Amino acid sequence: MKIGIIGLPNVGKSSLFNLLTNAGAQVAKFPFTTIDRNVGMVAIPDERIEKIVEITKAPKMKYASIEFVDIAGLIKDAHKGEGLGNKFLSHIRDVDLVIHLLRCFADADVAHTSSQLLPNDDYAIVRTELLLSDLEIVERRIEKIKKAVEFREELQGLQRVREELSRGKVPSHTYADVPMLSTKPEIIVLNLDDEGKFKDALDGYKISAKLEEEITAFNEDEKRELRKDAGVDPESLPGLIKLCLNKLTIIVFYTIKGEETRAWPVQEGTKVVDGAGKIHTDMQKGFIKAEVLTYNDFVKSGGFTEAQNLGLTKIEGKEYVLQDGDIILIKFRV
Numbered sequence: 345m346k347i348g349i350i351g352l353p354n355v356g357k358s359s360l361f362n363l364l365t366n367a368g369a370q371v372a373k374f375p376f377t378t379i380d381r382n383v384g385m386v387a388i389p390d391e392r393i394e395k396i397v398e399i400t401k402a403p404k405m406k407y408a409s410i411e412f413v414d415i416a417g418l419i420k421d422a423h424k425g426e427g428l429g430n431k432f433l434s435h436i437r438d439v440d441l442v443i444h445l446l447r448c449f450a451d452a453d454v455a456h457t458s459s460q461l462l463p464n465d466d467y468a469i470v471r472t473e474l475l476l477s478d479l480e481i482v483e484r485r486i487e488k489i490k491k492a493v494e495f496r497e498e499l500q501g502l503q504r505v506r507e508e509l510s511r512g513k514v515p516s517h518t519y520a521d522v523p524m525l526s527t528k529p530e531i532i533v534l535n536l537d538d539e540g541k542f543k544d545a546l547d548g549y550k551i552s553a554k555l556e557e558e559i560t561a562f563n564e565d566e567k568r569e570l571r572k573d574a575g576v577d578p579e580s581l582p583g584l585i586k587l588c589l590n591k592l593t594i595i596v597f598y599t600i601k602g603e604e605t606r607a608w609p610v611q612e613g614t615k616v617v618d619g620a621g622k623i624h625t626d627m628q629k630g631f632i633k634a635e636v637l638t639y640n641d642f643v644k645s646g647g648f649t650e651a652q653n654l655g656l657t658k659i660e661g662k663e664y665v666l667q668d669g670d671i672i673l674i675k676f677r678v
């Protein structure tokens with residue numbers, strides 16, 4: 345699962361990416377600073393695993409993580425090759441969720457595509473590029489299949505999609521052979537200035553990259569206060585990561601056997617046998633059964649063995665669907 349950060353140039357995409365990943369991607373006041381995408385893994389903030397390790401006392405702990413991609417800025421007519429051209433389109437195609445970052449900070453020193461702060465208009469510019477790029481792909485596909493009888497159904501569907509796209513509407517259907525961008529799930533994030541000056545009716549998750557850079561030395565309570573004063577979300581980046589996980593319907597399960605207590609991210613609905621495959625292919629191939637304990641029962645009983653003694657663990661087969669917070673022990677043959 346990958347999350348891409350998109351938006352106009354100079355809106356703070358790489359700044360946000362660096363705050364998330366500590367990757368040190370290049371940030372500058374000139375547009376098109378990012379040319380090639382930056383990629384980095386982000387640990388999913390998780391109080392549960394910290395609590396679990398308090399109990400297991402495992403010497404090693406590993407958070408679940410998710411990949412973020414900082415994508416080059418795009419401008420009007422990017423789908424026709426303006427700005428950095430349309431290479432970024434394939435980078436957007438590659439992600440499962442987009443964070444659409446909008447500039448809500450004024451800074452005469454940092455060039456902006458428009459002379460005023462009009463985040464609603466900026467939003468429309470980027471969305472239009474995605475829609476136009478989709479329209480091109482759909483038209484190409486229609487051209488390719490229009491004479492083939494076996495694709496008649498897809499053709500009719502795509503003609504409807506073409507009509508929707510040309511009205512600026514997000515298509516109501518998607519087709520496996522036509523990877524579109526406008527249909528990707530999206531979270532709108534507003535990058536405000538550090539003083540909470542900008543007020544707008546625009547709906548989105550409010551952060552301030554600048555403020556976060558300035559307050560790293562403060563403690564968590566002070567940070568929350570400063571964020572509130574600036575009119576941004578006090579949960580800041582961990583809150584944004586949580587929002588992304590919800591949107592992607594990702595849940596987390598845990599393994600506690602041996603030296604390492606570890607959190608694993610999976611798509612909601614994943615069967616335990618497939619979850620086991622994430623840990624090791626041998627576990628998937630030789631899967632016999634899983635012993636499953638809920639996080640709450642683990643904490644309540646004070647350990648896995650204690651929970652077993654209390655009869656709180658359950659034996660499940662391959663088909664069991666993993667639940668958020670499950671602690672699992674896999675039995676498998678090698």
Ligand SMILES: Nc1nc2c(ncn2[C@@H]2O[C@H](COP(=O)(O)OP(=O)(O)OP(=O)(O)O)[C@@H](O)[C@H]2O)c(=O)[nH]1
Nearest residue numbers: 353354355356357358359371372376377378417554
């Ligand atoms: N005042 C202010 N400046 C910011 C904020 N966030 C980023 N900047 C500045 O804006 C400039 C551009 O930031 P980047 O993070 O490089 O922006 P980008 O969206 O990655 O830009 P491109 O890669 O060129 O598309 C830098 O000079 C940042 O320091 C903010 O919240 N407030």
Ligand SMILES: [Mg+2]
Nearest residue numbers: 357358377378
């Ligand atoms: Mg950048």
